[in-house]
Amino acid sequence: MVLKIKKLTQNAKIPAYQTKEAAGFDLHSIEDVVIKPGERKLIGTGLAFEIEFGYEVQIRPRSGLAFKHGITVLNTPGTIDSDYRGEIKVLLINLGDEPFEIKEGERIAQAVVAPVIQAKIEEVDELSDTQRGAGGFGSTGK
Numbered sequence: 001m002v003l004k005i006k007k008l009t010q011n012a013k014i015p016a017y018q019t020k021e022a023a024g025f026d027l028h029s030i031e032d033v034v035i036k037p038g039e040r041k042l043i044g045t046g047l048a049f050e051i052e053f054g055y056e057v058q059i060r061p062r063s064g065l066a067f068k069h070g071i072t073v074l075n076t077p078g079t080i081d082s083d084y085r086g087e088i089k090v091l092l093i094n095l096g097d098e099p100f101e102i103k104e105g106e107r108i109a110q111a112v113v114a115p116v117i118q119a120k121i122e123e124v125d126e127l128s129d130t131q132r133g134a135g136g137f138g139s140t141g142k
């Protein structure tokens with residue numbers, strides 16, 4: 001699968017898988033940002049993607065930032081559609097107790113390519129019967 005990446009700004013960094021079998025590649029901030037406790041911020045990467053049809057890119061948190069600083073991706077996994085050509089942005093939230101400082105060039109989140117199955121959506125009047133039926137939300141016990 002080829003992922004085409006275009007730099008939209010001079011200071012954008014083309015991401016790279018950090019190890020041979022890494023599932024995700026890290027995304028870098030193009031901005032200096034401070035996120036106060038409880039605050040959320042949309043952060044630019046300066047990158048645009050052309051994803052092959054049949055795939056998406058998911059934006060996920062970095063576990064180190066989550067564990068050490070309470071920094072996570074609010075909408076995780078963020079969905080990048082294969083037909084999106086705008087700037088890839090990362091929506092971070094600070095769930096920690098201290099302001100979190102991000103410097104331009106730092107890695108703020110990771111991206112994972114995943115296959116997508118687009119369904120043929122069909123409206124019907126009846127659905128088939130099943131043993132579970134409408135039971136959910138703990139219906140089988142704790």
Ligand SMILES: O=c1ccn([C@H]2C[C@H](O)[C@@H](COP(=O)(O)OP(=O)(O)OP(=O)(O)O)O2)c(=O)[nH]1
Nearest residue numbers: 059075078079080081082084087088089090091
């Ligand atoms: O973390 C994210 C999530 C989304 N996007 C971009 C790519 C995606 O293809 C587009 C739309 O995302 P989504 O469908 O999640 O947002 P929406 O609120 O439904 O907006 P839209 O009405 O544009 O679909 O925004 C990002 O850059 N970062």
Ligand SMILES: [Mg+2]
Nearest residue numbers: 079080081084
């Ligand atoms: Mg949408």
